[in-house]
Amino acid sequence: MTRLLALLALFVMLAGCAGQGSRNEARDPRQVRAELLRLIPASVVDRQGWADDIQAAFSAQSLAPTRENLCATLAVTEQESTYQVDPAVPGLGKIARKEIDRRAAAVHVPGFLVDAALGLKSPTGKSYAERLAAVRTEKQLSAIFDDFIGMVPLGARLFAGFNPVHTAGPMQVSIEFAAAHAQDYPYPVEGSIRHEVFTRRGGMYFGIAHLLGYPADYPRPLYRFADFNAGWYASRNAAFQAALSRLSGVKLALDGDLVIHGSNALGQTEKAVRSLGGRLGMSESAIRRDLLKGDGAAFADSDLYEQVFALAERQAGKSLPRAILPGITLQSPKITRNLTTAWFAQRVDERWKRCMAR
Known part of the structure; x- marks a missing residue:
């Protein structure tokens, strides 16, 4: 009897966990907005409006509104604009x-x-x-x-x-990115996508898409924050460049750019791969084909990625990281200090941790 009761208790517990997981995957919009109201700083004007637009963006893009993802969105917004739809720029x-x-x-x-x-x-x-x-x-x-x-x-x-x-917009998202990802935009476009990005609803929709709208198997959100600044998969690609540099002996800029886009010219990363010659057992065309996958998730499953890490780890005698912060100095007429992608990612990560503890 005792054993039967224990089994029944275990069944009830597992059933409860399964139900909770299902609810997490499809949370009630009211619950999401309520959590956002708890997480958005009390000093922010129109917190309800912010919560409504963020929840709508998550729902429209079928993104999981977990505490981690909500806090990631809020951390980037706070870093980029301190919750201002159209932030002022000095000078x-x-x-x-x-x-x-x-x-x-x-x-x-x-x-x-x-x-x-x-x-x-x-x-x-x-x-x-x-x-x-x-x-x-x-x-x-x-x-x-x-x-x-x-x-x-x-x-x-x-x-x-x-x-x-x-x-x-409030997340300072690229207007070019927004135009390229506007096919499922759920709102009527007033004028142009450029104009929509300057609104709160449009700025948050496309900013969230840029932050969370791609699969990335990172050990910490820190690297997704770096990608937000440097481009999708920049942290993964920078780690690949670091492994390649160790293996080839060629010093590389760890910027996440694997090829020179829009050109047939060879970049330093591609030259370093080719210098490995027969060690990889890959033709130049095969190398080029795999490097061109660098802007998407498929690169991590490519022969080139797997072989470079396998050889580099054998040489190093230890596992090498699959994500590092890109070494990029931020360039913009608006930036008057010496700032980097790593600085940006670390600042956002600090805000994310505070949000998670709120």
């Missing part, structure tokens, strides 16, 4: 004018013509120069460039198909 007007002058010089347009174009009145009634001097946010700057391109002939010559604002 943005000067940054924009410098970019205009640089672009003009690149296409051999004299400075006095640029001054004349900026002196013209824009659709708001103010001159473009006046609007640039007063600009505070990237949304405002993007709108100025859109007007400038559409209204001024010189603007079309200087900036046709070009807008210096490449990231936007």
Whole structure:
């Protein structure tokens, strides 16, 4: 009888665990929003609106709204914008004018013509120069460039198909990334995807997609945060480059870029692989084929990836990490300090840990 009761208790416990797991996989949206309200700092304006947009983004993309994933989203948002939909950028007007002058010089347009174009009145009634001097946010700057391109002939010559604002919204997601992943966007598009990224709902949707919308078998979220800054699988690819450098003796930039995209030229990583010659037993075309998988999950299952790690670990006499922080210095007109991808990832990771403990 005692044994029977024990078995029944075990069955009830396992059934309860299975049920709990099922509920975690398909949580009630109200539960997700309630948890977000507990996790979002009390100082944030319109916490309910933030919770609604984040929960909707998770649901639309069929992403698991676990505490880890919710905190990852909030940590990146806090780091990038402190929960501001269109954060102000100090000195943005000067940054924009410098970019205009640089672009003009690149296409051999004299400075006095640029001054004349900026002196013209824009659709708001103010001159473009006046609007640039007063600009505070990237949304405002993007709108100025859109007007400038559409209204001024010189603007079309200087900036046709070009807008210096490449990231936007509360998670500072790439506008190019958003445009490439807009096919399942659940909201009506007002104007363009660029405009949607400047909204809270659009900025969070595409930011969450960039942060969590790909499979990555990382031991810590730290490396996903690095990928958010450097590109999908940058941390995995940097670890591959580190193993390759150890094996080949070639010093490599551990930046996660395995090939030079848009070119047939050989990058340093590909040259290092080819230098291994017959040790890999792979042709140059096979090497190239596998390296081109570096932007996706399939690279980790490729012959090249497996062989390089196997040889490098045999040489080292120990296991080597499958993820490291990429060695990238951040480059942007908005950045005035010497910052790196590792710095970004570590700052976000600190915020994530605080969120998890909240």
